[in-house]
Amino acid sequence: xxxxxxxxxxxxxxxxxxxxxxxxxxxxxxxxxxxxxxxxxxxxxxxxxxxxxxxxxxxxxxxxxxxxxxxxxxxxxxxxxxxxxxxxxxxxxxxxxxxxxxxxxxxxxxxxxxxxxxxxxxxxxxxxxxxxxxxxxxxxxxxxxxxxxxxxxxxxxxxxxxxxxxxxxxxxxxxxxxxxxxxxxxxxxxxxxxxxxxxxxxxxxxxxxxxxxxxxxxxxxxxxxxxxxxxxxxxxxxxxxxxxxxxxxxxxxxxxxxxxxxxxxxxxxxxxxxxxxxxxxxxxxxxxxxxxxxxxxxxxxxxxxxxxxxxxxxxxx
Amino acid sequence: xxxxxxxxxxxxxxxxxxxxxxxxxxxxxxxxxxxxxxxxxxxxxxxxxxxxxxxxxxxxxxxxxxxxxxxxxxxxxxxxxx
Numbered sequence: 001x002x003x004x005x006x007x008x009x010x011x012x013x014x015x016x017x018x019x020x021x022x023x024x025x026x027x028x029x030x031x032x033x034x035x036x037x038x039x040x041x042x043x044x045x046x047x048x049x050x051x052x053x054x055x056x057x058x059x060x061x062x063x064x065x066x067x068x069x070x071x072x073x074x075x076x077x078x079x080x081x082x083x084x085x086x087x088x089x090x091x092x093x094x095x096x097x098x099x100x101x102x103x104x105x106x107x108x109x110x111x112x113x114x115x116x117x118x119x120x121x122x123x124x125x126x127x128x129x130x131x132x133x134x135x136x137x138x139x140x141x142x143x144x145x146x147x148x149x150x151x152x153x154x155x156x157x158x159x160x161x162x163x164x165x166x167x168x169x170x171x172x173x174x175x176x177x178x179x180x181x182x183x184x185x186x187x188x189x190x191x192x193x194x195x196x197x198x199x200x201x202x203x204x205x206x207x208x209x210x211x212x213x214x215x216x217x218x219x220x221x222x223x224x225x226x227x228x229x230x231x232x233x234x235x236x237x238x239x240x241x242x243x244x245x246x247x248x249x250x251x252x253x254x255x256x257x258x259x260x261x262x263x264x265x266x267x268x269x270x271x272x273x274x275x276x277x278x279x280x281x282x283x284x285x286x287x288x289x290x291x292x293x294x295x296x297x298x299x300x301x302x303x304x305x306x307x308x309x310x311x312x313x314x315x316x317x
Numbered sequence: 318x319x320x321x322x323x324x325x326x327x328x329x330x331x332x333x334x335x336x337x338x339x340x341x342x343x344x345x346x347x348x349x350x351x352x353x354x355x356x357x358x359x360x361x362x363x364x365x366x367x368x369x370x371x372x373x374x375x376x377x378x379x380x381x382x383x384x385x386x387x388x389x390x391x392x393x394x395x396x397x398x399x
Binding site: 131 | 329330332333334335359367369370387389392
């Protein structure tokens with residue numbers, strides 16, 4: 001006797017702001033919704049120290065608190081959030097079959113909202129000292145650097161925001177920026193200027209190597225591209241925030257079309273090249289990598305999924 | 318069988334929250350050592366993990382063998398508590 005298939009209306013891959021927002025919409029419509037999260041519920045938003053630009057929070061909000069609220073709101077309406085990994089999506093008749101770490105599961109529609117992860121430098125020493133002096137999560141590992149010196153690599157919002165967070169612990173931070181201008185928002189750059197006693201910004205500085213002695217990081221070698229000089233920055237640890245890469249590795253052998261940087265291509269209704277499979281948030285080609293955009297895309301995707309499941313349904317409320 | 322579990326955490330660590338959620342979903346109890354409240358125990362976490370990171374989860378079995386899981390790693394946590 002065969003076992004009965006586990007079938008749901010919608011399976012969402014990921015449980016970051018996009019998927020949680022979509023789940024709030026689908027579950028409020030009594031659309032049976034399961035989410036699979038292999039990492040942190042809330043995604044990168046959850047590991048961000050402080051979110052200042054998400055609408056509705058006058059003084060900003062801790063990333064962890066925002067994620068927790070989104071999760072509880074989705075669960076209030078019945079979202080079933082499971083801890084596990086989806087490794088494959090394929091069409092199975094009128095359904096989509098998902099291979100997961102918890103066994104096979106079937107859905108009438110799928111939302112991929114796996115977001116993105118922090119990009120690595122790919123330089124000597126980075127792998128060797130990963131977790132032992134090289135880090136990508138300030139809110140996790142910053143506390144190990146009380147009264148220590150740090151290097152932060154990057155010039156965008158995350159690099160600046162997390163450098164400011166790290167001043168809670170470190171005595172001094174050298175912020176190494178590759179270009180001749182910062183990509184971080186004006187307001188964050190103003191905030192950064194308030195911490196100039198603790199954070200020194202080095203522009204036109206390309207990080208070349210992380211050097212250790214006796215198992216500990218001791219310095220970073222970087223090149224000033226204007227002068228050609230190699231400069232050595234003494235440090236106890238390095239935090240890297242140089243942009244994002246989409247979490248689409250699990251799709252590389254699927255029939256879902258990706259763009260040239262591995263992000264998921266979608267039509268105007270957020271549907272991918274696979275029938276009934278939608279994408280939203282940081283993983284979608286053209287995404288603006290903002291939490292507010294991700295939640296908006298999640299809501300839109302939910303309405304499009306509803307329309308897909310019931311072509312006579314309206315796409316509005 | 319698992320005898321006891323200790324998790325080293327910090328206040329702002331989202332991955333620590335996930336380890337606690339995962340163990341809670343498996344009806345496992347644990348002792349939490351918050352390194353923001355007890356920074357003097359950082360060396361203990363480092364000695365166990367060899368890494369300057371949290372979460373660090375120490376799982377002690379009935380026969381007193383121990384597993385250490387560094388970070389939030391679902392498959393390693395699952396096999397350590399099996």
